[in-house]
Amino acid sequence: MEAIGKGPIHRARGVLYHSLQKYTAIMRVSIANNLAYVMEVFFRALLLVVLVFILGQLWKTTFSIRGVAVLDGFSISDMVWYLVVAETIALSLPQLTRRIDQEVRSGQLAYLLGRPCNYVFYNFAQYLGERLVRLAINGAVGAILALIFVGLPHFTWMGVIAWPLVTFFALCIDFVAYFSIGLLAFWTEETSSFALIFNRLTLVLGGVLAPITIFPEPLRSIALLLPFSTILYGPSRTLVHFELDQFALLLLHQLITLVVGSLILLAIYQVAIRRVNINGG
Amino acid sequence: MFVVKAGFRTVRFIGSYLVANLQAAMEYRVAFIVQIITMIANDGLWLFFWWTYFRQFPLVNGWQSNNIIIIWAVAACGFGIGMAVFGNAPKLAALIMNGGLDAYLGMPRNVLLHVCITASDPTAWGDIVFALGAFVLLLHPDLLHFALFLLLSLLGALIFVAFLVIFGSMAFFLGNTEGLSQQMLGALVTFSTYPMNIFNGVVRIFLFTVIPAGFISFVPLQLLQHFSWPLFGAMVGFTVGFVGVAVTLFEFGLRRYESGNLLGMQN
Numbered sequence: 408m409e410a411i412g413k414g415p416i417h418r419a420r421g422v423l424y425h426s427l428q429k430y431t432a433i434m435r436v437s438i439a440n441n442l443a444y445v446m447e448v449f450f451r452a453l454l455l456v457v458l459v460f461i462l463g464q465l466w467k468t469t470f471s472i473r474g475v476a477v478l479d480g481f482s483i484s485d486m487v488w489y490l491v492v493a494e495t496i497a498l499s500l501p502q503l504t505r506r507i508d509q510e511v512r513s514g515q516l517a518y519l520l521g522r523p524c525n526y527v528f529y530n531f532a533q534y535l536g537e538r539l540v541r542l543a544i545n546g547a548v549g550a551i552l553a554l555i556f557v558g559l560p561h562f563t564w565m566g567v568i569a570w571p572l573v574t575f576f577a578l579c580i581d582f583v584a585y586f587s588i589g590l591l592a593f594w595t596e597e598t599s600s601f602a603l604i605f606n607r608l609t610l611v612l613g614g615v616l617a618p619i620t621i622f623p624e625p626l627r628s629i630a631l632l633l634p635f636s637t638i639l640y641g642p643s644r645t646l647v648h649f650e651l652d653q654f655a656l657l658l659l660h661q662l663i664t665l666v667v668g669s670l671i672l673l674a675i676y677q678v679a680i681r682r683v684n685i686n687g688g
Numbered sequence: 689m690f691v692v693k694a695g696f697r698t699v700r701f702i703g704s705y706l707v708a709n710l711q712a713a714m715e716y717r718v719a720f721i722v723q724i725i726t727m728i729a730n731d732g733l734w735l736f737f738w739w740t741y742f743r744q745f746p747l748v749n750g751w752q753s754n755n756i757i758i759i760w761a762v763a764a765c766g767f768g769i770g771m772a773v774f775g776n777a778p779k780l781a782a783l784i785m786n787g788g789l790d791a792y793l794g795m796p797r798n799v800l801l802h803v804c805i806t807a808s809d810p811t812a813w814g815d816i817v818f819a820l821g822a823f824v825l826l827l828h829p830d831l832l833h834f835a836l837f838l839l840l841s842l843l844g845a846l847i848f849v850a851f852l853v854i855f856g857s858m859a860f861f862l863g864n865t866e867g868l869s870q871q872m873l874g875a876l877v878t879f880s881t882y883p884m885n886i887f888n889g890v891v892r893i894f895l896f897t898v899i900p901a902g903f904i905s906f907v908p909l910q911l912l913q914h915f916s917w918p919l920f921g922a923m924v925g926f927t928v929g930f931v932g933v934a935v936t937l938f939e940f941g942l943r944r945y946e947s948g949n950l951l952g953m954q955n
Contacts, residue, residue, distance in 0.1 A: 457874070472746075597719035604730065611737045622744075
């Protein structure tokens, strides 16, 4: 009786373990592929240097004109570190929508569907590998820049521990959004426009240029309610200004966004997959 | 007389390509319109954010929140004209690396001009519509200021294209500079859309020479607010000089160009 009861659980565990191994292997290959062109990734970090430099100058000027050392709880050092963290996440985004769009249009999706893995998870593993390499290199470049600019940060150990978790959820939310937009290629001629708008909303209302709490009302309240704040503002603030209640709220906001986003993605995927015609080959 | 005729022929040549590129983009009418609307929304979103920001945190030294509208309008219009008319300039490094110049070398027209005008970026039309809309609707200029705005945007467009040609031509000497060219263009666009008041010293010199963002937005802003002939002369002089450097570098590099014996059609 006990053996019968354990059977399905063991089988499920086995399936889960093998799936995890499979997708981890895909992610490892993606990391290796991106590390092979590491200089190109470094080149891309040039824009991070430019943006952090300009925004740092802008905030330095703003602080000096206002004659204050702290603005909404952020000192100039906190502000520069916040900008570095937010820009690091924002600029690590790969061209996911374009890839999915091309796979749909070229018909390559049909070949990938035949592989012994789920198309969505396969792309997630590949995306995660690429994004982690970019995140690490951007983070290293950004940290050096911030150290030169304002010196050591004042992170708390709780913030340092919590940051990887909320950043992982932020990357997942980005994936769900850009993957769904890429799948729209089944119906529309053009998906890059939708990706551009989502990206700009994430940057502007997500707090890449300044912490959202500094925005004037009603922009501030609107931006805090929208899911974009969970991608950049939330994780960046968690590292720079950790507060337990804000962290709990962010996690809740991220989970709700992720669940709703995943449901939308699955719905689009289910409808889209029925439109695939495989004509041999 | 010969110069006038040659100039007229060149303008007609550019115009013909512009029309052909526009017709090609209109083949995918819906996508083209969506791209234009998206770009207007994109530029509008940034402008709204920065306008809100500078109202909340005004800068001193005569900076007004309306200045951000001029900076964005003139930079977007310059970039838009540059990419709509000379939309192939960002691909120059890739063409040099892949032997793609072969198709242009046998043609009777100027190689650099021909390469640059062969393609057009459809989203650039969105930048132009946004810039004209923002300048006219938000600032209500008189006819003279509007004409000056168009002229300054045109000069800005030439600076953008010359900048791309300079970094693209480096592929003749350094190998693949496509990534560098893209990153430098990103830096130029970014620096062009922020007030120059926040930079000083060496950075300011840098922004009027190596990355000439100052001549794309700051000088036009000054001219549109308080026109002066010496400053206008400096703007025209810099543009002519910068274009001259780009053309010379390309011509010099072209002597080192090695054909890839690439068989293909010019598209």
